[in-house]
Amino acid sequence: MRRVLIIFSLLLMLIFVGGFWISGGDAARSRAIIFCQAGQIHTLDPAGMTWMQDIRAGLALWQGLTQYDPKTLNPIPGVAKSWAISDHGLTYTFHLRRHARWSNGAPVTTANFIFAWKRMLHPATGAGYVEMFFHISGARAYFNALANPHAIPRPFSSVGIKASDRHTLIVHLNAPCPYFLDLMAFPPFFPLNQASMARFTVRSGHSFAYYNPRFTRPPNLVTNGAYRLTTWKFHQYLEFKPNPYYWDRKAVRCRELRIVSFSDSLAAFRAYQSGAVDVLSFVPPEFTAALLRQQRAGLRHDVHYRSVFGTYYYIINCTRAPLNNVLIRRALDLAINKRQIVDDVTRLHEKPLRVLVPPGTIPGYHSPHGLAMNVTEARKLMRQAGYPDGRGLRPLKFLTNDTDSMNTLVAQAITQMWQRNLGVRIRIATEESKAFNQDSVHGNFDIARAGWYGDYMDPTTWLDLFRTGNPNNHSQFSNSQFDELMHQADIEPNPARRFALLEAAERLLVDRYMPAIPLFQYTDGLMYHSREIGGIGPNVRMITLLQYIHWKHRPRGGTHP
Amino acid sequence: MMRFLISRIGQSLLVIFVVYTCTFWLLMAAPGNPFIGEKQPPPAIIHALKVRYGLNNPWHAYWAYPWRVITHGDMGPTISYANWTVLDVIRSSLPISVSLGALALLIALWLGVALGILGAVTRGHWPDLTLTVGSLLGISLPSFVIGSILLLVFSTYWALLPSGGWGDLAQVILPAFTLAAGFLAYIARLTRSGMLDEFSADYVRTARAKGLPPNRVIVRHILPNASLPVLSFLGPAAAALLTGSFVVEKIFAIPGMGEDFVNACLDKDIPLVLGIVMVYTVMLVGFNLLVDIAYAYADPRIS
Numbered sequence: 001m002r003r004v005l006i007i008f009s010l011l012l013m014l015i016f017v018g019g020f021w022i023s024g025g026d027a028a029r030s031r032a033i034i035f036c037q038a039g040q041i042h043t044l045d046p047a048g049m050t051w052m053q054d055i056r057a058g059l060a061l062w063q064g065l066t067q068y069d070p071k072t073l074n075p076i077p078g079v080a081k082s083w084a085i086s087d088h089g090l091t092y093t094f095h096l097r098r099h100a101r102w103s104n105g106a107p108v109t110t111a112n113f114i115f116a117w118k119r120m121l122h123p124a125t126g127a128g129y130v131e132m133f134f135h136i137s138g139a140r141a142y143f144n145a146l147a148n149p150h151a152i153p154r155p156f157s158s159v160g161i162k163a164s165d166r167h168t169l170i171v172h173l174n175a176p177c178p179y180f181l182d183l184m185a186f187p188p189f190f191p192l193n194q195a196s197m198a199r200f201t202v203r204s205g206h207s208f209a210y211y212n213p214r215f216t217r218p219p220n221l222v223t224n225g226a227y228r229l230t231t232w233k234f235h236q237y238l239e240f241k242p243n244p245y246y247w248d249r250k251a252v253r254c255r256e257l258r259i260v261s262f263s264d265s266l267a268a269f270r271a272y273q274s275g276a277v278d279v280l281s282f283v284p285p286e287f288t289a290a291l292l293r294q295q296r297a298g299l300r301h302d303v304h305y306r307s308v309f310g311t312y313y314y315i316i317n318c319t320r321a322p323l324n325n326v327l328i329r330r331a332l333d334l335a336i337n338k339r340q341i342v343d344d345v346t347r348l349h350e351k352p353l354r355v356l357v358p359p360g361t362i363p364g365y366h367s368p369h370g371l372a373m374n375v376t377e378a379r380k381l382m383r384q385a386g387y388p389d390g391r392g393l394r395p396l397k398f399l400t401n402d403t404d405s406m407n408t409l410v411a412q413a414i415t416q417m418w419q420r421n422l423g424v425r426i427r428i429a430t431e432e433s434k435a436f437n438q439d440s441v442h443g444n445f446d447i448a449r450a451g452w453y454g455d456y457m458d459p460t461t462w463l464d465l466f467r468t469g470n471p472n473n474h475s476q477f478s479n480s481q482f483d484e485l486m487h488q489a490d491i492e493p494n495p496a497r498r499f500a501l502l503e504a505a506e507r508l509l510v511d512r513y514m515p516a517i518p519l520f521q522y523t524d525g526l527m528y529h530s531r532e533i534g535g536i537g538p539n540v541r542m543i544t545l546l547q548y549i550h551w552k553h554r555p556r557g558g559t560h561p
Numbered sequence: 562m563m564r565f566l567i568s569r570i571g572q573s574l575l576v577i578f579v580v581y582t583c584t585f586w587l588l589m590a591a592p593g594n595p596f597i598g599e600k601q602p603p604p605a606i607i608h609a610l611k612v613r614y615g616l617n618n619p620w621h622a623y624w625a626y627p628w629r630v631i632t633h634g635d636m637g638p639t640i641s642y643a644n645w646t647v648l649d650v651i652r653s654s655l656p657i658s659v660s661l662g663a664l665a666l667l668i669a670l671w672l673g674v675a676l677g678i679l680g681a682v683t684r685g686h687w688p689d690l691t692l693t694v695g696s697l698l699g700i701s702l703p704s705f706v707i708g709s710i711l712l713l714v715f716s717t718y719w720a721l722l723p724s725g726g727w728g729d730l731a732q733v734i735l736p737a738f739t740l741a742a743g744f745l746a747y748i749a750r751l752t753r754s755g756m757l758d759e760f761s762a763d764y765v766r767t768a769r770a771k772g773l774p775p776n777r778v779i780v781r782h783i784l785p786n787a788s789l790p791v792l793s794f795l796g797p798a799a800a801a802l803l804t805g806s807f808v809v810e811k812i813f814a815i816p817g818m819g820e821d822f823v824n825a826c827l828d829k830d831i832p833l834v835l836g837i838v839m840v841y842t843v844m845l846v847g848f849n850l851l852v853d854i855a856y857a858y859a860d861p862r863i864s
Contacts (some may be wrong), residue, residue, distance in 0.1 A: 004792065009670065012663040015803075019660025023653065023727065042822075043643040050598060123605040126613065128598070130606060147605030213644040234645055234653040235816035236727065262725075263824065267814040270724040274716070434593025434829045441601055451599070471601045 032239070032256035033533065033549055036268050036277040040235065040261045044216040047127040052542070056281070057259060060240060060546035061223040062190040065094050065113070065169070066181050070548050073457070073541055075181040079108055079191065079224065080169075088493050089176035094184075096167040102193050103228035104328050110163035112224075114193035118156055123147040129188040132455075135180060136160050137172045137377055146208075176493045179458040186455070195304040196222040226252045226547035233246055235262070237518045240546070253535065253550035256414035272527060279536065280527040281544060285404060288349040291527075298302035303382040304538045305525030307351055309361050310453035311462065314414075315475040317443050322393060327385040329514035332447075333371050334378035335421040336414055342520050345413045346406055353518040355510045356462045357454075361540055365459055365499050366506035370518065375421045382422050390423025398428045399445035401436035407449055410519070441476045448474065451522065454541070459502045460489070484510045562857065569853055573846045580842045581835070585623045588831050595640045595829040614640055614832065626835070636836045641828040647836035650821055655840065657727055658805025664737040666795075666802045669744035674791065676745075677752020678779060681787075684757065692749060699746025708739040708812040725814035736813040740806055744798050748791055755787030796852030800845045807833035 037053040049058050059068075067078035075221060077083075080094040100108035121143050130202055134140040137160035145151040160172030173180065183189060200215040214220060218229045222508040226248070227240035242249060245513045260277065262268035265284040270276040283291060283303060295303045316323050316332070323329055338352035351358075354370025357548040379389070389395040398415060400407045408430055415426035426447075429437060454461040464470055467486055468478040482505055524542045535548035596602065596610045611617045615637070630636050671848035680692040699707075715735060716724040726732045759765060760783070768778045807819030818837060825833035 005670075005788070008795065009667060012667045012670075015663035016660045016667065019656035020730075020733070023656040023660065040642070045643065048643055050600065080825070123609045126596075126602075126610040127607055128600065128602040128606060131603060143605070147603075147608075166602060213638065216644045227789065235643070235821065236650060236653075262814045262822055264811045264814065267725050267812065270712070271714070271726065271814065274724050276723060276726060402754070432593070432827060434595065434597070434827070435591075436593075437597045437599065437601075438593050441597055471603060 003330040029181050031408070031551065032258045033254055033279065033551065034258045034260060034277045034280045035258060035546065035549070036272065036281060037261045038265070038268075038282045039263070041212070041238065041259070044221065044229070044232075045213060046116070046187040046192065047125050050128040053223065053261065053281070055187055056544055056546065057238065058187040058190065059185075059225070059543065060227050060257070061221075061229060062187070063100075063225040064186065064189045064191070065096075065184040067185050068543060068545060070535075070545050073539055073543060075185050078185060080184075083181070090173050091176070092171045092173070092180065094169040094171070096169065098167060099247040100224060101247065102196075102222050102224050103243045103245060104193070104196065105245050106193065106195065106222075107166075108191055109166040110169045111166070112193060113169055114161060114163055115194045116190060116192035117161055119192065119209075121146075121156075121159065124208050124210065127188060127457045129186075132183055132186070132188055135173050135175070135177045137174045158410050175490045176498075178495055178498065179456040182456045182458075191224060192286055193222040193224070196220065209437070227257065236376075245271050252547055254546075257546060257549065278528060278533060279549075283525045283527055285406065292348070301528045303525060304527065304530070305523060306538045306540070307358070307455070307521050308452065308538075309358060309359060309541045310522035310523045310524070311353060311356055312350075312410075312451050312519045312522055313356065314519065315354070315440075315448050315450045316515055316517070317413075317446055317448070318475050318477045318513075318515050319443065320446060322385070322387070323396070323446055325385050326513055327381045328387070328393075329517075330371065331378040331381040331422055332384070333514055333517045334374045335531070336517065336519070337373055338416055338519055341410060341413055345364055345409050346520070348522050348523055349518040352520050355506060356516060356518050357459045357506060358521045361454075362459060366503055368503060368511055370510040371514075378422060382424075387423075390419075390425065393424060393427040395427050396446040397502060398426045399439055399448040399478055400428065400430050400434065401433045401449065402430050403433050411449065414519075441471075443474065443476055447517075450474070450516070453522070457541075459499070459506065460486075463502060463509070466509055475515040477513065479508065479511075479513060482513070564852065565857055567800065569850055573850050575760075576841075576846050577842050581627065581839060582624075584835060584838045585620070585831070588829070588834060589620060591829065593829050595831070610640075614638070622784065623835075627839070630839075637832045639833040639834070640830040641825065647832050650833060651836060651840055654816060654818040654821050657815060658810070658819060659735060659803050660766075660803035661733065661740065661800075661809075661815065661817065662805060664733060665740035666744070666799055668737055668741040669748055669798065670791075670795070672741075673745045673748025674752050674784075674788065676749040678784070679751065680753040680754060681760070682755035682775075682779070689753075692753070696746035699742045700750075702742070703808075704739050704806065705808050705812060707742045708736070708805065708809060711735050711739055712812070725812070727815050727817075732813075736809050736815055739812070740802060740809050744802065748794065748798075751790045751794060752787060755790055756783055759783045759787050763815050793852075793856075796848055796855075800848035803848075804841050804844050 001389060029069045030259065039051065041057055042051050042054050043049060044057065046058055049055050063078045065078055065080040066075035069076045079096055079100045081097045081522050082095045084093045084347065096108065096110060102108060117133065119125050120130060121133055123143060123146055123533035130143060138158045142154050142156065142159045146152045152202050164169045164170060193322060193501045197211050199214045200212040202210045202212050218232055221229050223229065223243065226243060226246055228243045229238060230241045238259040246252065262271065266286065268277065268280060269284040269287065272280045283305060291303050294300045294304060316329050318324055342348065342350045342352055354372065357365065357367060359367040382388060382390065398409050398411055409427050415428060418424040418426060439445060452462060452465065463486060465472050466475065466477045466482065467473060485501050485505040489498050489505065492498040492501060512519065525538050526536065526544065532552055533549065534552045535550045536544055565845055596607045638646050639650060642650065676692055680689045683689045712724055712735065715722045723729065723732045765778060765782060768782045805817045805819040805825050810817040810819045822837045825837060
């Protein structure tokens with residue numbers, strides 16, 4: 001009997017030691033900066049990057065034709081040292097740097113861009129952001145022909161992407177796109193090192209090669225940005241070290257960067273407090289209000305928080321009765337006290353919004369007014385619509401997701417306002433996010449929570465969401481006047497006149513037709529001690545450019561005071 | 562014996578088959594599309610991704626999947642971690658969950674038996690009463706409460722141990738004790754009551770009458786008989802602990818399989834969910850099979 005126990009225990013000991021030995025990362029951290037993200041990396045293939053954490057890592061490893069200015073986030077020369085734009089804004093000629101190098105020392109040439117962009121444009125690559133390429137002439141037709149098995153494939157030469165030599169890339173657009181240089185810094189437009197990927201080819205077809213995703217793992221991954229990927233332990237950490245061949249390597253001051261993630265924001269915060277993590281890419285939502293209070297009282301200085309380029313709003317299903325009646329949609333907006341939501345419910349004192357594009361974020365763009373709270377007017381509209389005090393109105397289905405406990409609280413507060421002010425009864429349906437997304441797409445709601453962070457500094461990143469036929473137009477709003485204004489803006493070469501058209505288009509949304517109810521501007525932030533860490537900071541788009549991060553001064557012992 | 566073995570193995574295979582079938586049926590019935598995020602890609606992209614991951618296949622194609630796994634040794638790619646295959650994920654997270662579980666079981670076993678003996682010999686006095694209350698708490702408190710208390714005391718107030726992570730021995734202590742707590746308390750109770758039953762037995766009186774020292778009586782004579790119920794508890798305990806715990810892994814930020822499993826379910830990552838469910842099922846069924854065989858071996862009445 002005792003023998004059984006002893007053998008059993010020895011076996012357990014063996015399992016523990018063996019398992020620990022196999023899985024244990026080295027906990028030594030030396031001078032590495034430990035950067036904690038909110039979620040795990042989903043992919044390091046630029047074609048598949050849509051998540052914030054993937055994009056952030058992508059921007060540290062790769063560089064597009066342009067890159068973001070660390071202060072203003074305006075596009076500045078990246079792999080391209082200069083460019084020329086034709087008079088009508090339709091042709092971009094990029095001149096690549098001769099010193100741009102991959103992390104294996106090979107030169108970055110136009111062939112790398114053409115290879116990557118052609119791959120993006122193949123439906124089988126499964127690139128979530130492929131629509132960003134449709135500004136390029138012929139790109140949409142090329143993609144659609146490949147996607148349709150009965151269509152005749154079009155040659156890639158029909159797409160407006162040409163290389164006149166190894167260092168000159170010419171891109172033709174369908175219509176002027178004022179934010180095209182901005183897009184050139186974004187992961188879908190990164191170049192790829194074809195030579196290093198070749199041995200991961202799984203099958204090669206007429207115009208398509210599928211690559212085993214193992215090409216993204218060290219030591220296979222070859223990148224052209226500030227860092228190279230030296231280690232990736234799944235679910236544990238990624239280690240970046242400076243790319244010795246990067247053309248601007250003097251600007252990279254961090255010698256070792258580790259990216260970790262915790263699925264539990266409390267665990268992440270504990271790790272940060274104990275000094276095991278140097279930077280948190282988010283402020284833990286459970287504590288944000290309390291942390292900001294402490295910061296205001298001067299008790300801490302490590303919360304870097306600001307309003308960002310994102311809007312929290314509700315969309316209304318414009319095809320279902322009774323909300324296909326614009327009077328009720330207006331009444332719903334007029335009856336909400338948005339100030340009370342940000343002061344008493346979220347308690348983060350976000351800016352309440354009456355418009356969709358956060359005002360003041362885009363230079364030169366003047367937001368329309370939108371509706372101010374007015375309960376009397378709202379009641380009058382309900383009477384006009386034939387539902388005085390909500391009589392005769394069926395209960396409305398409100399759809400929200402459970403990713404953030406705040407969503408439900410905000411929904412409860414607002415539905416209460418609607419009930420009290422208008423007599424509108426609401427049934428709140430909280431769903432986990434995959435089901436929520438599906439129900440949003442299928443229009444299975446009357447009112448739904450929505451949030452949108454702008455992808456590029458242009459009003460169209462929001463306004464496109466309300467165009468007829470846009471797959472992200474979940475409110476199924478369709479208005480010919482709006483579509484016409486958007487179309488005119490598409491082809492308008494003069495930036496000021498273009499903004500005027502977009503302002504008129506947004507005015508239709510927020511002053512007249514209300515397919516959406518704007519609530520407030522998102523706030524977001526980072527946590528780090530600015531005495532120790534420099535080169536990062538919260539910016540309006542929450543793009544953290546890890547290439548500039550560095551130690552300023554490191555206190556002995558490694559724990560935060 | 563042979564017939565018993567064959568029928569038990571047959572039953573186990575049937576259980577695995579049923580679990581597998583139910584899992585993929587449930588996954589297909591669950592709402593949501595793994596490829597639709599907050600931003601919706603064009604339909605052609607969603608279609609291409611469905612083809613790549615085999616989600617357009619008819620439902621009975623899923624029965625061919627285990628066969629492919631066995632013959633090719635490949636469980637296919639994951640959806641939510643596109644750069645890693647299902648096998649990569651399991652290979653990286655299973656050792657972590659298993660080794661944490663093994664340590665927890667070691668702690669539960671030895672500390673549990675030791676405390677059980679202590680309780681039995683000090684029966685009715687304060688160590689016994691403290692242990693009785695302690696084991697009641699250990700059994701009834703859920704692990705997230707125990708884990709949070711341990712974190713608060715040993716990591717926040719006294720800063721003796723790290724709050725989480727994996728890779729350093731110090732990081733293993735708190736989660737192992739949290740995971741062990743319930744089992745430890747149960748084993749202590751089993752040992753204590755087993756010992757008390759034996760105290761009054763004739764052979765114990767004889768051993769004492771021979772003039773053996775009390776320690777020797779306990780270790781040599783009472784314990785082997787008193788620990789029988791503990792031994793039979795070890796089978797299910799091993800199965801439960803070695804497969805990992807989502808709650809403990811989440812609290813202590815341990816990159817184990819429990820967390821991968823829950824994330825995979827939320828992301829509707831069908832290949833990963835199927836892979837992990839299969840690993841869990843094979844482990845659980847395997848442990849139970851081993852325990853049954855051990856019983857049959859020890860007790861000739863079972864056949």
